[in-house]
Amino acid sequence: MRVGVTIFPGSNCDRDALHAVELMGAEPVELWHADADLKGSDAVIVPGGFSYGDYLRPGAIARFAKVMVPLEEFAGDGGPVLGVCNGFQVLCEAHLLPGALLQNINMRFACDRVRVRVETTETPWTSGCERGEELTLPIAHNEGNYFADPETLARLEGEDRVVLRYLENPNGSANDIAGVCSEGRNVVGVMPHPERVSDPALGSDEGLRILRSVLAEARV
Amino acid sequence: MQETYSALGLSDAEYDRILELLGRAPNFLELSLFSVMWSEHCGYKNSRPLLKRFPNDGLRVLQGPGENAGVVEMGDGWALAFKVESHNHPSAVEPYEGAATGVGGIIRDILAMGARPVALLDSLRFGPLDEERNRYLFREVVRGIGGYGNAVGVPTVSGEVEFSRAYSGNPLVNAMCVGLIRTEDLVRSRATGEGNLVVLLGSKTGRDGIHGATFASDELSEESESRRSNVQVGDPFAEKMLIECCLKLLQEDLLVSLQDLGAAGITSSASEMAAGGGVGIDIEVDSIPRRESGMEPFEAMISESQERMLAIVEPDNKEKVLALAERYGIGGTVVGRVAGHGDLQVIEDGEVVGSVPAEHLVDAPVYEREVVRPAYLDEVQKLDLETLPEPDDYNEVLLNMLAHPNLRSRRSIFGQYDHEVGTNTVVRPGADAAVMRIKGTKRGFAMTTDGRGRHCYLDPRGGGAATVAEAYRNLSCVGAEPVAITNCLNFGNPEKPDGYYQLAECIEGMSEACEAFGVPVVSGNVSLYNETARGSIYPTPVVGMVGILEDVSRHATPAFKREGDMVVVVIGKMPPLRGEPTPSNEDRIAGSEYLEIVHGKVAGRPLPPDLAAEKEVADLVRGLVRSGLVDTAHDVSGGGLVATLAEMSAIGGIGFEFDGEVEIGELLGTRRGDVALFEEKGAVFLLAVSSERWDDLQDALVGFAYGWLGTIRSNRFRIGDLVNMSVEELREAYERDLFGGN
Numbered sequence: 001m002r003v004g005v006t007i008f009p010g011s012n013c014d015r016d017a018l019h020a021v022e023l024m025g026a027e028p029v030e031l032w033h034a035d036a037d038l039k040g041s042d043a044v045i046v047p048g049g050f051s052y053g054d055y056l057r058p059g060a061i062a063r064f065a066k067v068m069v070p071l072e073e074f075a076g077d078g079g080p081v082l083g084v085c086n087g088f089q090v091l092c093e094a095h096l097l098p099g100a101l102l103q104n105i106n107m108r109f110a111c112d113r114v115r116v117r118v119e120t121t122e123t124p125w126t127s128g129c130e131r132g133e134e135l136t137l138p139i140a141h142n143e144g145n146y147f148a149d150p151e152t153l154a155r156l157e158g159e160d161r162v163v164l165r166y167l168e169n170p171n172g173s174a175n176d177i178a179g180v181c182s183e184g185r186n187v188v189g190v191m192p193h194p195e196r197v198s199d200p201a202l203g204s205d206e207g208l209r210i211l212r213s214v215l216a217e218a219r220v
Numbered sequence: 221m222q223e224t225y226s227a228l229g230l231s232d233a234e235y236d237r238i239l240e241l242l243g244r245a246p247n248f249l250e251l252s253l254f255s256v257m258w259s260e261h262c263g264y265k266n267s268r269p270l271l272k273r274f275p276n277d278g279l280r281v282l283q284g285p286g287e288n289a290g291v292v293e294m295g296d297g298w299a300l301a302f303k304v305e306s307h308n309h310p311s312a313v314e315p316y317e318g319a320a321t322g323v324g325g326i327i328r329d330i331l332a333m334g335a336r337p338v339a340l341l342d343s344l345r346f347g348p349l350d351e352e353r354n355r356y357l358f359r360e361v362v363r364g365i366g367g368y369g370n371a372v373g374v375p376t377v378s379g380e381v382e383f384s385r386a387y388s389g390n391p392l393v394n395a396m397c398v399g400l401i402r403t404e405d406l407v408r409s410r411a412t413g414e415g416n417l418v419v420l421l422g423s424k425t426g427r428d429g430i431h432g433a434t435f436a437s438d439e440l441s442e443e444s445e446s447r448r449s450n451v452q453v454g455d456p457f458a459e460k461m462l463i464e465c466c467l468k469l470l471q472e473d474l475l476v477s478l479q480d481l482g483a484a485g486i487t488s489s490a491s492e493m494a495a496g497g498g499v500g501i502d503i504e505v506d507s508i509p510r511r512e513s514g515m516e517p518f519e520a521m522i523s524e525s526q527e528r529m530l531a532i533v534e535p536d537n538k539e540k541v542l543a544l545a546e547r548y549g550i551g552g553t554v555v556g557r558v559a560g561h562g563d564l565q566v567i568e569d570g571e572v573v574g575s576v577p578a579e580h581l582v583d584a585p586v587y588e589r590e591v592v593r594p595a596y597l598d599e600v601q602k603l604d605l606e607t608l609p610e611p612d613d614y615n616e617v618l619l620n621m622l623a624h625p626n627l628r629s630r631r632s633i634f635g636q637y638d639h640e641v642g643t644n645t646v647v648r649p650g651a652d653a654a655v656m657r658i659k660g661t662k663r664g665f666a667m668t669t670d671g672r673g674r675h676c677y678l679d680p681r682g683g684g685a686a687t688v689a690e691a692y693r694n695l696s697c698v699g700a701e702p703v704a705i706t707n708c709l710n711f712g713n714p715e716k717p718d719g720y721y722q723l724a725e726c727i728e729g730m731s732e733a734c735e736a737f738g739v740p741v742v743s744g745n746v747s748l749y750n751e752t753a754r755g756s757i758y759p760t761p762v763v764g765m766v767g768i769l770e771d772v773s774r775h776a777t778p779a780f781k782r783e784g785d786m787v788v789v790v791i792g793k794m795p796p797l798r799g800e801p802t803p804s805n806e807d808r809i810a811g812s813e814y815l816e817i818v819h820g821k822v823a824g825r826p827l828p829p830d831l832a833a834e835k836e837v838a839d840l841v842r843g844l845v846r847s848g849l850v851d852t853a854h855d856v857s858g859g860g861l862v863a864t865l866a867e868m869s870a871i872g873g874i875g876f877e878f879d880g881e882v883e884i885g886e887l888l889g890t891r892r893g894d895v896a897l898f899e900e901k902g903a904v905f906l907l908a909v910s911s912e913r914w915d916d917l918q919d920a921l922v923g924f925a926y927g928w929l930g931t932i933r934s935n936r937f938r939i940g941d942l943v944n945m946s947v948e949e950l951r952e953a954y955e956r957d958l959f960g961g962n
Contacts, residue, residue: 009549010457012373016643019659034547048641050371053457109366109636140370140638196640201657201773203646 001218004029004041006071006087008062012049013084013195020195021045024211033065043080043124043214044071046087048140048193058101058143059089068094080124080214081187085141088179088189097182097189098156099148104141105172111140115167116178116192120160123181125188128213135206137192139170144191146173146180156180164190224248228255234585241580249566249574252518253581256484257491260748263584266714267746270724273731274741280703281742288332288409288480289399290742292704294768298658299403300665301335304343304396304708304764306747310451311364311393315357319364319393320454324526326397327374328480331463332529334407334470335399338642339656340369342379342395343669343708343762347388349625349958354383357391359959364454365395366636371456372463376637377645377654380669383625384816386677389752394708396669396764400658407470409479410496411532411558416476418490418501418556419538421545422462422528426511428452429485429524439713439751458527458550465548466529474541476532485523487581489530490556491564494578500559501578504567507555517568532558587714591725594718600678603806603824608815610894614862614942617818617894622866623953624817627859629870632957646772650871652697652854657772664772666700668765671710673758675826678811680722680759682828684729689829689902691765692737693855696838697905699775699845700767705734706743707763712756714748722759723748729828730761736831739765769846776845778854780872785852785908785932787876788917789861790841791925792833792903803827805895813858814898829902837903840924844907849916852908860898862939864906865929869937870954875947878930878939893942908932 003021007014007030014030021028029039038044052061062068075081075096083091091097104110113136118129129135148156153174156162164179171191179190194207225235228251238246238254246254260266276284282299283291289303307322323340330337342365347354358381369376374397411418429452469475477497479489486503494501505517511525533541538554545552559565564581566574611617621627634649646664647655653668670691676683688705695702707730712719734741750757769775780787809815810824844850856864869876891899906929909917935947 010371010460012371012460012641016641019643049373050457050460053371053455055457109370109638111370111635111638111640138640140640142370193640196643199643201646202643 001026001042001215002029002040003027004031004038004044006031006033006044006046006067008033008051008065010050010053011047013047013193014049017045017047017195020198020207020211023198024208024215026215031067033067036066036069038070038074042218044074046081046083046090048085048087051086051090058086059093062090063094072096075187078184078186080217082125083189084193084195085191088191089143091187091189096187097180098152099146099180101143102145102147103143104145109142110144110170112170114139114170114192116164117167119162119165122160123163123185123188124214124217125210126163126213127216129209134167135209136204137194137207138196139192141191144171144173146177148174163188164192225251228252229259230255234258237585247574249518249521250576252522253487253574253576256487256522257581258584260746261483262488264746265584266587266748267709267723268586269588270727273727275731275734276740276742278704278738278740281740282403282406284742285744288329290704290706291333291406292742292766293403294663294665296661296663297402299401299406300766301330301333301399301401302396302706302764302766303329303743304394304669304706304762305329305745306708306710307393307395308391308710308747308750311361311391312389314451315360316364316367317451317453319361320368321452321526322393322395323365323368324454324456324459325482326395327372327459328482328529330397330399331466332409332478332480333399333401334405334478335401336467337374337397337399337463338644339398339654339667340374340376340395341667341669341764342376343392343671344379344381345387345392345673345760346383347385348383351388354388361391361393362633362636368454368456370638372460373641375639375641375645377639377656378649378668380671381630381633382673384674384758386673386758389754390750390757392710392757392760394710394762396706398667398766405470407478409477409493411477411493411499411501412497413476413534414499414558414560415535416558417533417535417538417554418503418558419531419533419541420508420528420553420555421465421531422550423455423458423525424509424511424551425520425523425525427515427519427523430519430522439749452524452526454526461548461550462527462529465545465550469541469544474533474537476534479530481528481530483524485521486530487521491578491581493530493532494564495582500561500563500565501556502559502565502567503556506568507553509551509553517566517573521566589720591721592717594721596718600823601825603810605805605892608819610892611818614897615945618862618866618943619949619953621813621817621859621863622950623956625958626813627863628958629955631955632959647698647775647777651777652694653700655698655769655772655775662771664769666695666698666767666769668694669762670694671760671762673760674816674822675811676722676726676760677758679825679828680725681729682826684726684761685733685831686829686902687761687763688730688733688737689831689834690857691763692739692834693838695765695767696842697776697853697855699842700769701842702737702739702765702767704740704742705763705765707741707761708744709746710750710757710760710762711748712751719756726759726761733831737835774846774848776851776853778868778871779852780868780874780876780908780932781852782910783874783933785910786914787929787932788907788909789927789929790837790905790907790921793836793924802890805892808891808899808901809895812860812898812900814860814894827901833903837905841905841907844920849913849920850907850909854906856904856906857900860900862897862943866937866950867954868906869947870950873947873951874932875934875936876930877933877936897942
């Protein structure tokens with residue numbers, strides 16, 4: 001399986017994500033922002049970082065990058081897409097996911113480990129997890145405070161589209177939401193970094209529970 | 221003219237020397253070049269003779285002082301490039317940008333060696349948090365470090381901070397960067413090859429940071445506030461692209477050499493590259509891309525605009541280099557040529573507007589002064605414990621100490637730094653040292669920064685040695701073999717006898733320790749003139765030490781981990797120092813956190829470290845960690861034995877009960893209770909081991925003086941009848957937010 005990782009100017013978890021793709025047993029593919037080509041990827045990860053310096057608003061400029069054109073097409077066709085941290089922000093700005101990520105409620109960058117619960121396994125990125133399963137995942141963000149209007153939140157909850165939920169809310173997110181999926185369920189955005197806990201050498205590989213889920217999507 | 225050169229920070233004698241070297245009067249541009257290059261910051265004119273004392277040689281040293289960073293060999297073809305640098309003065313007037321650009325600057329030093337920057341550390345000093353201004357500086361410096369480091373994608377993995385009145389108005393902001401490189405890929409900065417092109421990479425040049433190096437080489441005063449325009453503004457996004465672009469250019473073998481632009485901008489970089497290669501460099505100053513119009517040539521030459529690098533490129537590679545710069549969205553412009561003459565020539569509209577031999581620019585005059593013991597030492601070294609009553613409630617004392625900003629958990633700081641980006645961080649902040657792995661190998665490396673300003677103030681030589689010893693202990697605790705150090709010498713005005721004595725004596729003490737441990741100094745930086753109207757800072761040499769782990773999975777951390785583990789204190793070689801005079805209670809507790817926090821006293825003469833004992837015990841502890849026997853280790857430092865035990869308990873969230881073979885009375889010996897609990901004697905380590913491995917540990921400790929102190933259990937922290945409280949109480953004090961109401 002080929003898993004593409006987008007590289008915007010200012011992405012800084014791209015190399016980590018490419019490494020994690022290897023660890024999950026897939027073939028990593030670099031997707032340069034200026035090339036409108038997914039190079040035959042079977043799944044795409046939009047990694048964390050500070051794309052375009054987070055200038056204007058996190059993700060606001062990246063959504064106009066050339067690589068986003070085929071990516072939006074891929075997502076529209078049901079292709080599995082995972083946005084992590086800044087990638088989640090990019091996917092919200094691109095309207096591939098609902099809602100927005102505001103500044104953390106205490107106005108501070110937060111780098112920590114948090115406990116989250118897997119709320120749905122009906123996505124390509126959590127199909128290998130158990131519903132209700134608890135994971136300890138790293139976070140590192142300044143804008144991770146998930147916001148959506150009450151109707152959208154009610155819809156997300158009603159349609160089982162909250163993917164991860166914090167057990168202890170670190171940033172003020174509505175409904176303790178740490179991750180959501182699209183209406184088609186194939187696009188997932190999460191604030192925690194599964195790629196940072198994909199290697200036992202660093203003490204945990206719980207992130208592979210998420211990343212490896214997508215292997216089941218491999219075309220035969 | 222006198223007015224002009226004085227305003228630029230040059231003395232009469234220095235101006236006369238310029239006249240002599242040039243054989244004519246310099247014009248304003250040339251004078252500006254000398255002014256920045258002969259500042260203490262760039263020219264080391266007060267410190268150079270003293271810096272020669274540092275040992276620089278070692279088997280693993282690939283690059284010692286004199287380049288952008290030191291480089292040591294790590295095995296398997298890997299090397300580490302590392303350096304620490306100060307950004308004290310800019311941070312005093314504009315803390316966010318001052319700290320941010322301090323981080324940006326040190327990253328470029330590492331990049332200039334060809335290494336990928338993989339870790340950042342910081343040593344910070346502020347005045348007490350009871351002053352609003354100090355809280356502001358502290359908050360903004362931490363935000364600035366995070367704001368830059370997080371965005372640029374280099375994890376901030378460790379650091380240290382202390383608070384003392386001596387730093388009110390003159391905070392210290394020292395940033396260290398560590399880079400990883402294959403030994404064969406090392407880059408040097410010397411310019412070679414007449415006709416080769418000088419290419420400026422990165423951001424455009426503006427008026428920011430004009431005369432920053434000169435500003436950094438003067439005392440801070442009320443006027444300093446008006447020098448905000450001397451402080452540069454950072455753009456971590458531009459730096460991130462600059463890093464990726466330079467690493468790509470090096471990977472494609474397109475550069476002859478590379479140099480960062482830091483203090484004194486193009487002037488410093490070009491003259492150092494030229495002098496290093498024994499060539500000249502012509503800079504066509506009007507080709508430098510400007511951020512604003514109407515800039516004078518001298519402004520473009522000494523601007524400290526951030527996120528720029530200077531590369532020497534063969535003409536044939538020019539197009540490829542410029543194309544790659546464009547791909548990464550950064551500027552790339554040919555701004556000059558390597559020339560056969562030895563001058564740094566500034567050319568405007570085809571006309572030479574300034575020309576100075578590069579070798580003179582990089583050879584600032586040297587001032588050697590007499591080292592005279594200051595009178596203040598006799599005063600501050602006086603200490604009489606009889607006047608300080610022994611506390612009757614040690615629970616209260618311990619909680620006050622743990623809650624003090626000098627001993628409290630740094631979690632509220634490092635939680636604002638991304639310490640995991642890069643996915644190499646094995647031991648995260650909060651341990652004695654950070655540990656990182658080298659992907660694709662079993663190997664790892666560890667790093668720490670340490671400073672002991674109060675100790676250096678009370679006894680500069682002993683404090684200098686103790687600073688190096690503390691770093692040596694910290695690396696040993698995590699299981700790393702110390703390899704080399706970098707240092708940042710933060711001192712007051714060297715033109716005053718007290719300041720010069722402190723500098724000379726600290727360097728002597730540090731050098732003695734480096735020799736005793738076999739750990740050379742491979743890079744460094746000085747920051748002098750750290751004085752305000754309120755006086756000088758404590759002399760604060762900061763040491764950054766790196767070490768090797770051959771098997772990165774074998775490491776230790778300070779947190780208590782398992783109920784039932786036995787806790788052991790190791791204090792030196794057997795037999796104990798019988799025959800030698802037993803130190804007095806005063807000498808044992810001198811200069812301790814306890815004296816300052818509980819009694820408000822910075823006094824006494826701390827015992828100088830026993831360097832042989834430090835090495836023996838640290839080497840022993842490292843061996844125990846490396847053998848896999850011990851995964852819990854911590855050295856006894858600030859706060860002494862009991863505060864250290866409490867810290868291990870608080871971090872681990874698990875209790876400790878003192879129930880060793882040693883009776884409390886025996887533990888105290890001839891010491892007063894507070895001295896026994898809180899003395900900060902060096903070469904003391906705490907270890908925890910499971911009861912099944914207790915016999916193995918005892919075998920390993922043969923020949924050493926050690927004692928079983930107690931057992932990890934339940935949720936109470938108890939030291940006989942002296943201290944008894946719940947772990948929750950400990951944590952409430954220890955984990956308090958440093959940015960909260962205090």
